[in-house]
Amino acid sequence: MKPVKVGLLGLGTVGTGVVRILEGHQEDLSSQVGSPIIIEKIAVKHADKQRSIEIDPAKLTEDPWEVIRDPEIDVIVEVMGGVNGTREFMLEALNCGKHIVTANKDLMALYGSEILAKATEKQCDVFYEASVAGGIPIIRTLIEGFSSDRIIKIMGIVNGTTNYILTKMSQEGTSYEDALAEAKQLGYAEADPTSDVEGLDAARKMAILGTLGFRANVELSDVQVRGISSVSKEDIAYAKRLGYEMKLLGIADRDEEEFSISVQPTMVKKNHPIAAVNGVFNAVYVFGEAVGETMFYGAGAGEMPTATSVVADIVAVVKNLKLGVNGLKSIVPYKPKKLKSDEQICYKNFLLLQVADKAGVLAQITQAFAEYNVSLESVVQSPNADTPDAEIMIVTHRASKANMDQVLKYFEGLEVIRRVKSVYRVEG
Amino acid sequence: MKPVKVGLLGLGTVGTGVVRILEGHQEDLSSQVGSPIIIEKIAVKHADKQRSIEIDPAKLTEDPWEVIRDPEIDVIVEVMGGVNGTREFMLEALNCGKHIVTANKDLMALYGSEILAKATEKQCDVFYEASVAGGIPIIRTLIEGFSSDRIIKIMGIVNGTTNYILTKMSQEGTSYEDALAEAKQLGYAEADPTSDVEGLDAARKMAILGTLGFRANVELSDVQVRGISSVSKEDIAYAKRLGYEMKLLGIADRDEEEFSISVQPTMVKKNHPIAAVNGVFNAVYVFGEAVGETMFYGAGAGEMPTATSVVADIVAVVKNLKLGVNGLKSIVPYKPKKLKSDEQICYKNFLLLQVADKAGVLAQITQAFAEYNVSLESVVQSPNADTPDAEIMIVTHRASKANMDQVLKYFEGLEVIRRVKSVYRVEG
Numbered sequence: 001m002k003p004v005k006v007g008l009l010g011l012g013t014v015g016t017g018v019v020r021i022l023e024g025h026q027e028d029l030s031s032q033v034g035s036p037i038i039i040e041k042i043a044v045k046h047a048d049k050q051r052s053i054e055i056d057p058a059k060l061t062e063d064p065w066e067v068i069r070d071p072e073i074d075v076i077v078e079v080m081g082g083v084n085g086t087r088e089f090m091l092e093a094l095n096c097g098k099h100i101v102t103a104n105k106d107l108m109a110l111y112g113s114e115i116l117a118k119a120t121e122k123q124c125d126v127f128y129e130a131s132v133a134g135g136i137p138i139i140r141t142l143i144e145g146f147s148s149d150r151i152i153k154i155m156g157i158v159n160g161t162t163n164y165i166l167t168k169m170s171q172e173g174t175s176y177e178d179a180l181a182e183a184k185q186l187g188y189a190e191a192d193p194t195s196d197v198e199g200l201d202a203a204r205k206m207a208i209l210g211t212l213g214f215r216a217n218v219e220l221s222d223v224q225v226r227g228i229s230s231v232s233k234e235d236i237a238y239a240k241r242l243g244y245e246m247k248l249l250g251i252a253d254r255d256e257e258e259f260s261i262s263v264q265p266t267m268v269k270k271n272h273p274i275a276a277v278n279g280v281f282n283a284v285y286v287f288g289e290a291v292g293e294t295m296f297y298g299a300g301a302g303e304m305p306t307a308t309s310v311v312a313d314i315v316a317v318v319k320n321l322k323l324g325v326n327g328l329k330s331i332v333p334y335k336p337k338k339l340k341s342d343e344q345i346c347y348k349n350f351l352l353l354q355v356a357d358k359a360g361v362l363a364q365i366t367q368a369f370a371e372y373n374v375s376l377e378s379v380v381q382s383p384n385a386d387t388p389d390a391e392i393m394i395v396t397h398r399a400s401k402a403n404m405d406q407v408l409k410y411f412e413g414l415e416v417i418r419r420v421k422s423v424y425r426v427e428g
Numbered sequence: 429m430k431p432v433k434v435g436l437l438g439l440g441t442v443g444t445g446v447v448r449i450l451e452g453h454q455e456d457l458s459s460q461v462g463s464p465i466i467i468e469k470i471a472v473k474h475a476d477k478q479r480s481i482e483i484d485p486a487k488l489t490e491d492p493w494e495v496i497r498d499p500e501i502d503v504i505v506e507v508m509g510g511v512n513g514t515r516e517f518m519l520e521a522l523n524c525g526k527h528i529v530t531a532n533k534d535l536m537a538l539y540g541s542e543i544l545a546k547a548t549e550k551q552c553d554v555f556y557e558a559s560v561a562g563g564i565p566i567i568r569t570l571i572e573g574f575s576s577d578r579i580i581k582i583m584g585i586v587n588g589t590t591n592y593i594l595t596k597m598s599q600e601g602t603s604y605e606d607a608l609a610e611a612k613q614l615g616y617a618e619a620d621p622t623s624d625v626e627g628l629d630a631a632r633k634m635a636i637l638g639t640l641g642f643r644a645n646v647e648l649s650d651v652q653v654r655g656i657s658s659v660s661k662e663d664i665a666y667a668k669r670l671g672y673e674m675k676l677l678g679i680a681d682r683d684e685e686e687f688s689i690s691v692q693p694t695m696v697k698k699n700h701p702i703a704a705v706n707g708v709f710n711a712v713y714v715f716g717e718a719v720g721e722t723m724f725y726g727a728g729a730g731e732m733p734t735a736t737s738v739v740a741d742i743v744a745v746v747k748n749l750k751l752g753v754n755g756l757k758s759i760v761p762y763k764p765k766k767l768k769s770d771e772q773i774c775y776k777n778f779l780l781l782q783v784a785d786k787a788g789v790l791a792q793i794t795q796a797f798a799e800y801n802v803s804l805e806s807v808v809q810s811p812n813a814d815t816p817d818a819e820i821m822i823v824t825h826r827a828s829k830a831n832m833d834q835v836l837k838y839f840e841g842l843e844v845i846r847r848v849k850s851v852y853r854v855e856g
Contacts, residue, residue, distance in 0.1 A: 021576055021718055028643075031762045032575060129573075135719035137573025144572075145557075145565025147460060148449055148739030215456075273725060276704055281721075290449055291563035291736040293709075294726035297701060304718040311576030323753045334459045 001035035004318050007067040007098075008042040009089060010080030011060075014103050014130070015042070016053055017307025018077060022314075029311075033318040043067045043080070068093045075317050077310060078102040087111050094118045094126075099326055101313040103130035103306055109204035109220045112211070116332065123327035125320055127313035132205045133158050133282040135305030136298040137312065142212040142286070149288035151213040153253040155427065158205040160280035160300040161189045161196040162228050162248040166265075167278040169236050170245060176231060188280055198227035199248060199263040206250035209284070210261045213252055216335040223250075224262040231265050235422050238352060238393060239267045245275040249427065260340040262425075267350050269428030342402035348377070348426035349396045349404055353411070354419040357383060357390040361416045365392060368414065372406045374399040389418055395426060429463035432746050435495040435526075436470040437517060438508030439488075442531050442558070443470070444481055445735025446505060450742075457739075461746040471495045471508070496521045503745050505738060506530040515539050522546045522554075527754055529741040531558035531734055537632035537648045540639070544760065551755035553748055555741035560633040561586050561710040563733030564726040565740065570640040570714070577716035579641040581681040583855065586633040588708035588728040589617045589624040590656050590676040594693075595706040597664050598673060604659060616708055626655035627676060627691040634678035637712070638689045641680055644763040651678075652690040659693050663850050666780060666821060667695045673703040677855065688768040690853075695778050697856030770830035776805070776854035777824045777832055781839070782847040785811060785818035789844045793820060796842065800834045802827040817846055823854060 006022070008015055022029070022037055030036045042055065043064040061067065068076060068089055076093040080086060083106050090107065091114075093100055100119070102108065107115070108128050119126040129139045133156070142151070157163050161183055168179040180197065183189035195201045203223040210218035228248050239246045244267035252261040268275040273295045277283040282300025287293055299305035320326040355361050362381055369376055377395045384391045396404070404423075411417045434450070436443055450457070450465055458464045470483065471492040489495065496504060496517055504521040508514060511534050518535065519542075521528055528547070530536065535543070536556050547554040557567045561584070570579070585591050589611055596607040608625065611617035623629045631651040638646035656676050667674045672695035680689040696703040701723045705711040710728025715721055727733035748754045783789050790809055797804055805823045812819045824832070832851075839845045 017718070025576060025578060028578065029576065031643075135716075136722060137569055140568065140573050141565055144744065145568050145740055146736065147743040148453060148457065149736045150453060150456065215459075273704070276701070288563075288736065290445070290732040292727050292730075292733055294564060294724075296722075296724055298722035299720050302720075305720055308574065308577045308716065308719040312573055315575040316572065319757065323751070323756055325751045325753055328751055329747065 003036040003038045004033070004075065004321065005038055005040040005073050006075045006077055006314060007040055007070060007073040009064050009067060009076065009078045011042050011044045011051065011055070012079065013303045014306045014310060015079040016051070017303035018079060018310050019053055019055070020304070021307050021311045029315065033315060034322060035318070037314060037318060040073050041067045041070055064089055068098070069096055073098060074321065075099045075101060075314060077314065078104055079310065081106070083107055083110055087115070090115050091118055094122045094124050097122060097124060099125040099317045100127070101310055101317060102126070102128050103310055104128070105131040105201070105204045105208060109207040112208065113217055119327055120332065125317045125326045127316055129313050130306045130309035132208050133284055134298065134300040134302060135308050136282060136284065136296050136300070137309065138209070138284045138296050139212060141296060142209065146286065146288055146291065149290045151286060151288050153251070153287040154209050154213050155274055155285040156202070156206065156209060156250040157247055157274060157277050157281070157283050158250050158300065159196055159202040159248060160282060161193065162202070163277065163282070164188050164280045165197070166228060166231070166246050166248060169231070169233060170240065173233060175233050176229065197229050199225040202248060202250050202263045206252060206261050206263055209250070210252040210259070211333055213286070214254060214259050214335065215333050216337040217333040218261060218337065222261055222337070222339055224260070224264070226264040228265050232422070235352070235424070242267070242395070243270050244268055244426070245270060247274065249274070251427070255340070255344065257335070258338045258340045258344055260345045264425055266425045266427050272428030275428065342405065343400050345401040346398045348398055350422070350424045350426050351394040351420065352422040353392045353394070353417055354384065354387070354389050354421055355392055356416045356418065357388060358416070361390070362392065364414065364416055368407055368410050369396070372403045372410070374403050374407055431464040431466045432461070432503065432749065433466055433468040433501050434503045434505055434742060435468055435498060435501040437492050437495060437504065437506045439470050439472045439479070439483070440507065441731045442734045442738065443507040444479070445731035446507060446738050447481055447483070448732070449735050449739045457743065461743055462750060463746070465742060465746060468501050469495045469498055492517055496526070497524055501526060502749065503527045503529060503742060505742065506532055507738065509534070511535055511538055515543070518543050519546055522550045522552050525550060525552065527553040527745045528555070529738055529745060530554070530556050531738055532556070533559040533629070533632045533636060537635040540636065541645055547755055548760065553745045553754045555744055557741050558734045558737035560636050561712055562726070562728040562730060563736050564710060564712065564724050564728070565737065566637070566712045566724050567640060569724060570637065574714065574716055574719065577718045579714060579716050581679070581715040582637050582641050583702055583713040584630070584634065584637060584678040585675055585702060585705050585711050586678050586728065587624055587630040587676060588710060589621065590630070591705065591710070592616050592708045593625070594656060594659070594664070594674050594676060597659070597661060598668065601661060603661050604657065625657050627653040630676060630678050630691045634680060634689050634691055637678070638680040638687070639761055641714070642682060642687050642763065643761050644687070644765040645761040646689060646765065650689055650765070650767055652688070654692040656693050660850070663780070663852070670695070670823070671698050672696055672854070673698060675702065677702070679855070683768070683772065685763070686766045686768045686772055688773045692853055694853045694855050700856030703856065770833065771828050773829040774826045776826055778850070778852045778854050779822040779848065780850040781820045781822070781845055782812065782815070782817050782849055783820055784844045784846065785816060786844070789818070790820065792842065792844055796835055796838050797824070800831045800838070802831050802835055
């Protein structure tokens with residue numbers, strides 16, 4: 001049968017993996033789809049760069065437009081990353097009637113709805129399994145596996161860099177700075193780690209998962225984000241003492257039709273399945289009204305795991321090509337977006353306060369919580385060896401973000417509170 | 429748009445859940461597929477039985493053929509169970525051009541290839557996500573999510589009853605008999621628990637997963653099965669002391685094109701993700717050549733989790749109906765089945781021997797292992813307080829099943845060995 005021709009934009013880590021799988025598993029792949037899948041052209045920055053795989057030089061070009069506009073090519077695989085420029089490439093590829101497979105979370109989080117609308121108009125497929133959680137087929141699972149269910153909560157460890165850092169801090173008592181330095185040395189963190197450690201990378205992935213989970217058009221700006229750069233050794237030690245693990249969690253949850261999405265360092269009860277996900281591994285926990293608790297675990301990044309998802313998407317495009325049904329199965333969010341107000345966003349909180357060590361302090365503090373309707377699960381006061389002050393550790397029951405914000409604002413004016421050292425969301 | 433009409437065979441636990449989801453999520457479902465999905469007829473044993481949901485009596489019939497041959501019905505949902513009779517219903521439904529969604533692992537493990545062949549002939553869909561691991565979309569994941577990868581190993585906790593019993597034994601030191609009695613009381617085990625505790629239920633699911641994972645036609649008789657009824661409190665205590673959890677694991681693994689599939693109580697290293705799967709939960713661990721380690725976790729049974737998978741399959745059938753592509757996407761195993769010989773099946777073993785407590789015994793035993801090329805990882809000898817004998821606990825390195833069988837046969841004739849108390853496969 002006539003081979004299906006693929007054009008690659010980018011030949012970095014993931015692109016190299018895609019070439020390896022397409023060549024290495026050629027026989028298996030063509031048995032599945034009924035025809036060979038061949039790489040016709042690859043756009044790269046520098047055609048003469050040394051590479052870890054052998055590529056016919058005639059297939060390389062430094063001009064992406066040459067790949068995008070090649071009439072022989074059926075599927076464009078975008079593994080170059082970036083947003084500006086890439087968006088234009090994608091839109092033009094769709095204009096040329098090409099199907100798209102992309103691993104680009106930034107692009108999909110920012111311009112996903114524009115690109116998917118154009119794809120529907122042009123009856124083309126746009127698949128992006130590799131954009132979230134690398135090798136874990138979570139996008140398929142949300143679209144197809146749970147098509148019948150109403151998803152109530154998604155919690156994701158969707159950034160391997162920060163999970164590596166937090167695991168290191170938890171298991172070896174390393175400081176944040178040292179763990180970050182080691183992550184850089186091992187290639188898990190980039191020279192400028194801002195996007196990872198400040199939670200932006202995770203936020204982009206959560207915008208994608210939220211859109212699919214709630215079938216409403218979640219935008220990046222809807223995601224409340226806090227990174228891990230302020231997490232201290234002391235915080236982690238407290239978490240462990242209380243039976244929690246500190247994780248950078250993306251959390252999307254809803255009550256009825258209102259939902260909220262956030263990314264923040266979170267103290268997760270040790271017996272929750274996601275608490276045991278360590279190192280660079282990713283996991284997505286999904287709670288459905290009917291299905292209950294589920295969790296999907298695997299490598300969140302890396303050449304081969306990510307390439308597995310890219311090539312699975314290529315296979316899906318090719319199967320649709322054979323059936324003539326491309327562009328007809330994409331999920332268009334059909335629900336109105338209703339974000340929870342701060343009064344509706346509720347969760348448990350952990351607080352660590354440095355306070356004056358004198359009589360009546362605890363009463364003043366607990367009184368403040370009562371004032372704003374935040375009830376407490378536990379309060380532990382202990383002297384701080386290094387200062388004349390005391391430390392108070394508090395775990396609240398579920399409270400609204402609005403009420404908690406008022407408590408924290410009230411604390412600012414309370415003389416006996418020297419410092420609010422830490423505040424974390426608590427789950428599980 | 430014209431509604432899609434579904435006929436149900438069976439209205440037990442899962443069938444009731446299917447009705448609940450189809451009615452409760454009607455709006456969500458029709459937004460996704462573009463038309464209402466309605467239940468037209470339901471075949472039951474006793475039409476006048478009291479039920480936990482309200483059903484229009486006019487929809488009930490005691491004659492399955494009436495449902496199967498109703499020209500109005502597009503999709504037959506088989507949730508009645510059983511094999512004989514059910515097989516004939518399925519084949520006739522396909523002859524009538526109906527698509528099938530089934531939750532029946534027994535049927536698919538025994539007659540899957542016949543039913544799928546008939547479906548291909550009649551251009552009908554047959555989906556069976558709910559037949560393995562209830563609410564976990566593992567069948568979709570193997571077919572689509574990992575279509576690009578070469579699966580090397582599947583390990584599954586795919587029977588909730590036995591996992592409940594083993595968890596109870598491990599966490600509370602309960603005996604097998606007491607744990608089984610409790611499982612019965614809680615409704616987790618049937619009055620006759622043979623199929624669960626002897627591993628047959630798990631074997632059926634592993635035949636299905638093996639077929640999909642290796643893309644070869646695995647039959648139930650290819651699965652080597654051993655149940656948990658001989659697992660003692662002492663075995664579990666030994667496992668824990670060595671840092672293992674005892675789990676009933678279905679294991680399908682391959683080297684190159686040869687594979688083996690088995691179900692047996694297995695000692696799993698505590699840090700392996702599947703070791704932490706407790707109670708009635710199921711999990712399937714998949715190791716792919718490219719993707720590496722992944723795991724999928726969730727409820728393996730129960731009304732609503734299983735119904736989630738059934739209804740997701742109904743949605744898939746309806747989407748295909750709209751696109752006119754039913755029956756064109758089923759996976760037909762295209763690889764020849766090559767089972768590993770006993771020489772090729774290799775794994776680590778745990779043995780517990782009761783031996784005469786005298787000089788030279790250990791030498792005789794270790795000599796026997798050396799004789800048959802089984803090398804040892806650890807050997808611990810300890811006196812047995814209750815008898816004049818000693819106990820020897822052995823963990824081997826990876827050894828072939830053929831060699832281990834020879835060692836065990838040799839032990840039968842070795843006078844110093846009073847009894848081989850336990851032999852278990854070791855993983856992780």
